[in-house]
Amino acid sequence: MAKSGGSNPRxxxxxxxxxxxxxxxxxxxxxxxxxxxxxxxRPGDQLLSTSLELIPAGASLANFKExxxxxxxxxxxxxxxxxxxxxxxxxxxLASTAGYAMSRYRFAGRGALMSGLLVTxxxxxxxxxxxxxxxxxxxxxxxxxxxxxxxxxxTALPFCVWQMKGYYDTIPVALEEAARIDGATPWQAFxxxxxxxxxxxxxxxxxxxxxxxxxxxxxxxxxxxxxDNFTLPLGLKMFQASMSTQWGLYAAGSLLVSVxxxxxxxxxxxxxxxxxxxxxxxx
Amino acid sequence: xxxxxxEQRYLRxxxxxxxxxxxxxxxxVVAYPFFFNVVLSLSNMNIYHIQDWRxxxxxxxxxxxxxxxxxxxxxxxxxxxxxNVFFHVTLGVFLAVILHQKFIRGKSFWRVLLILPWALPxxxxxxxxxxxxxxxxxxxxxxxxxxxxxxxxxxxxxPFEAFLAAILTNVWLGFPFMMVVALGGxxxxxxxxxxAADVDGASxxxxxxxITAPLLKPVMIPAVTLGMVWTFNNVNVVxxxxxxGEPNDQTHILVSFVYEAAFSxxxxxxxxxxxxxxxxxxxxxxxxxxxxTNATEAAY
Numbered sequence: 279m280a281k282s283g284g285s286n287p288r289x290x291x292x293x294x295x296x297x298x299x300x301x302x303x304x305x306x307x308x309x310x311x312x313x314x315x316x317x318x319x320r321p322g323d324q325l326l327s328t329s330l331e332l333i334p335a336g337a338s339l340a341n342f343k344e345x346x347x348x349x350x351x352x353x354x355x356x357x358x359x360x361x362x363x364x365x366x367x368x369x370x371x372l373a374s375t376a377g378y379a380m381s382r383y384r385f386a387g388r389g390a391l392m393s394g395l396l397v398t399x400x401x402x403x404x405x406x407x408x409x410x411x412x413x414x415x416x417x418x419x420x421x422x423x424x425x426x427x428x429x430x431x432x433t434a435l436p437f438c439v440w441q442m443k444g445y446y447d448t449i450p451v452a453l454e455e456a457a458r459i460d461g462a463t464p465w466q467a468f469x470x471x472x473x474x475x476x477x478x479x480x481x482x483x484x485x486x487x488x489x490x491x492x493x494x495x496x497x498x499x500x501x502x503x504x505x506d507n508f509t510l511p512l513g514l515k516m517f518q519a520s521m522s523t524q525w526g527l528y529a530a531g532s533l534l535v536s537v538x539x540x541x542x543x544x545x546x547x548x549x550x551x552x553x554x555x556x557x558x559x560x561x
Numbered sequence: 562x563x564x565x566x567x568e569q570r571y572l573r574x575x576x577x578x579x580x581x582x583x584x585x586x587x588x589x590v591v592a593y594p595f596f597f598n599v600v601l602s603l604s605n606m607n608i609y610h611i612q613d614w615r616x617x618x619x620x621x622x623x624x625x626x627x628x629x630x631x632x633x634x635x636x637x638x639x640x641x642x643x644x645n646v647f648f649h650v651t652l653g654v655f656l657a658v659i660l661h662q663k664f665i666r667g668k669s670f671w672r673v674l675l676i677l678p679w680a681l682p683x684x685x686x687x688x689x690x691x692x693x694x695x696x697x698x699x700x701x702x703x704x705x706x707x708x709x710x711x712x713x714x715x716x717x718x719x720p721f722e723a724f725l726a727a728i729l730t731n732v733w734l735g736f737p738f739m740m741v742v743a744l745g746g747x748x749x750x751x752x753x754x755x756x757a758a759d760v761d762g763a764s765x766x767x768x769x770x771x772i773t774a775p776l777l778k779p780v781m782i783p784a785v786t787l788g789m790v791w792t793f794n795n796v797n798v799v800x801x802x803x804x805x806g807e808p809n810d811q812t813h814i815l816v817s818f819v820y821e822a823a824f825s826x827x828x829x830x831x832x833x834x835x836x837x838x839x840x841x842x843x844x845x846x847x848x849x850x851x852x853x854t855n856a857t858e859a860a861y
Contacts, residue, residue: 292765296659303656304674306733310689311677313700317692330703368586376583383576391584398591399787400843402816403796405836408823409597410590412606432590439583464575493682496796500824511684515801518688525692532685543680544673547741 314536318342318529341526342534351531353506354513361423361509362491365430369438369487374480377442378468382451392443395436403496406432411500421503429497434490438483445479446472478549485546492539510535601833608827621834630818631835635842638793638814641728645792648732650785653739658773660740661747672744679737687801690730691717694802717803720811727802727812731795739784746780747773782854786847793843796820815839 312332319337329335345351380388398406410429411420419425449472457467473480495511502508508516514535517528602621606614625631660671678686693700694716702713716726750773758768796816803812806821813821819839823832 293664296662296665299656299659300665300671303652304671307675307677307737309700310686310693310733311681313693314685314689330700330707372583372586375579379576379579383572385576385580394592395587397844398595400790400794400840400847401595402794402819402836402839402843404816404819404823404832405598405840406591406594408829408833408836409594409601411824412601412829413594413597415611428590431586432594435583435587436591439587464572468579489682493684495684496800496820511682514685515688518691519804523692528688528692532689536681536685539682540677540680544676547673547676547680 314529341530345530354508354510358509364427365491366487369434370484373438373442380443381446395440398436430491434487598833602837604830606829621830634818641814642793646788649735649739652736654743657740657743676737678734683797686734687798694726723812727799731798742784746777750776
């Protein structure tokens with residue numbers, strides 16, 4: 279809003295105020311993360327400390343060592359990776375194909391399907407979880423990979439399809455028509471011309487499905503019961519739930535769990551405008 | 562892509578092949594559970610009737626509306642949603658406008674750091690803030706004591722403060738989404754409008770309300786709708802910050818309330834009916850909201 283012009287004191291003051299606001303809000307945004315880092319580095323005897331220092335006195339990696347070698351952390355990570363991978367592959371494979379068909383072909387019930395997918399976004403968490411929970415009990419699939427993957431797919435799929443469809447809508451049909459005239463089959467036109475162009479949306483869809491499973495607590499809390507079947511969110515919560523919170527283990531675990539997904543998210547965040555908002559908003 | 566009959570048939574098969582797997586899965590894991598939930602909401606299923614349940618009509622719905630706590634929690638949910646989304650949008654647009662100014666150096670540096678709360682897994686945010694609200698050792702009380710010289714606040718043990726703690730946590734994690742959407746919207750506003758306003762001597766404040774705000778509106782309305790629905794249904798933050806409704810089951814919004822009814826009290830029929838009520842509230846709200854704001858074309 280403020281225009282670049284001259285160096286009169288009002289303009290200068292405005293610029294200073296802008297930077298001050300950025301600094302303050304950036305600190306607020308970053309502080310909790312710094313706090314996790316601090317706590318994860320604290321040696322065992324200082325976990326309950328009232329200090330606000332960033333690098334604690336006597337910083338050590340003892341918490342990470344204990345986490346990796348004396349808890350079930352790696353087991354939980356394995357579970358989380360398996361479940362997230364299944365949900366991601368399912369989400370991307372089905373949404374990239376179905377989204378394309380919904381974008382390019384008119385068929386009976388297409389409109390109803392689109393509205394239906396959108397409406398699922400208003401379901402409260404229990405809407406599908408409760409009936410699926412009852413079904414899983416009856417099928418004896420509670421506390422299993424299959425059970426949790428089914429519920430996560432139910433959560434992720436509608437949004438993925440909707441988003442892919444929205445992105446395909448922005449790719450001109452003329453591109454396939456040109457390919458078809460050159461003798462490509464519909465499959466080749468889709469696979470070799472359109473799909474590569476939809477890469478940003480595919481990336482966002484993959485990220486979204488992966489995060490649905492990787493970051494999910496509420497469903498896992500109900501479906502998974504055996505500690506060996508836990509995914510990471512349940513495991514980390516366990517460190518906090520026991521009578522004396524194991525802050526060091528919790529913080530170290532949170533860092534290891536968050537860093538890859540946060541880095542991925544931040545790297546891909548430039549796609550968020552083109553992928554997410556285009557897909558979600560411009561359907 | 563019209564062509565011969567064979568071509569038409571080929572295309573139809575091709576389309577069915579693309580659509581089929583997704584449709585089958587959606588029918589199995591979305592449509593079927595939804596209709597099963599409708600049936601459950603009309604049934605007496607609970608901890609005593611897990612296997613021998615039967616359909617009893619609309620009694621569970623009547624029980625939902627007769628429950629005094631339903632109205633109390635509904636009120637809290639509305640406050641929760643409005644306060645959160647208000648701050649998400651205000652902070653998000655505020656930061657986007659600041660960040661969009663020409664003279665700001667290192668735009669992507671600031672942007673990445675400000676997006677951090679969105680990138681962090683929500684449950685880790687909630688659990689970490691719960692730690693920071695700890696009475697004795699939490700960073701919030703330590704900072705209050707150190708910088709403001711105030712007495713520590715019993716964040717997690719009194720109902721009002723616990724609810725406030727959940728709101729603060731959710732405001733923190735929600736503003737970056739609105740900021741990113743607003744930044745996208747700002748890029749499409751032509752610079753010439755501001756130059757013309759400058760010539761006319763309009764103040765930055767005036768320029769914001771006459772140019773920026775109205776032109777951001779079409780971008781923000783769908784985001785606000787989405788934000789309202791997400792916030793209304795956000796069970797993570799309330800549940801984890803308050804450790805399942807503490808103190809004394811006071812810290813609830815409708816979704817955490819129904820989650821508890823289903824999986825702590827095993828009142829399946831009642832919970833299924835409440836799920837339907839929550840869905841109906843949200844559905845009605847979004848229809849009215851989108852119609853009122855004329856944003857339907859943008860959202861569909």
